[in-house]
Amino acid sequence: MKFEMRNKIGKIALILILLTSLGFTSCKKWLDLQPEDGLIEENYWKTKEQLKSAVMGCYASMLDGSAIPLTKYMFMWGELRGDMVTTGFGVDDNIDITTLNNLRRDQLFMIRTEIDATNSIANWEAFYRTINYCNDVIKNGPKVLETDKTISQAQVNQYLAEARGLRALMYFYLLRTFKEVPLKTEPTTSDKEIVSLPKSTSEEISEVI
Structure with a gap:
């Protein structure tokens, strides 16, 4: 009788262990799911089409704004x-x-x-949104040369020049209006990277931009 009881307890314990293992496996798979309607940075900056789309996104952001369009x-x-x-x-x-x-x-x-x-x-939020898009292109655009052999250095330079020019235009309006504003030259890709920046003088910004 005791042997049968221990045997049943052992079977129940084995079943629980198996169910727990399956649960952890399913949970891990669920946690590893990739977004279906978004872009993953590791999978981007691979083709000239992606680079072009990123630059177009910089221009498109000017049609958006906080309360009204940036333009x-x-x-x-x-x-x-x-x-x-x-x-x-x-x-x-x-x-x-x-x-x-x-x-x-x-x-x-x-x-x-x-x-x-x-x-x-x-409100200068819309300007810094466009600046952030431009910073992303300037920093990551050259990566396309490593994976897409159909794009030339000259073409990449053209896209980078557009991003730098648009970023300079944003800072032109910011400096003309506020004189001293935060200088941001690195892209922000997550909430963890959001930090408060001190104001920079127009001379400091002009030297960088």
């Missing part, structure tokens, strides 16, 4: 701030700002030079 930021930081255009009301008009939407209110404050950190037009 509209560029327009307002120049013409609107320089009194070259008007929002439809004057600086001294007696306007109830509570009747304005956020963008119109922020435009009025910019015309009145009453700008603070809460003003959506003073």
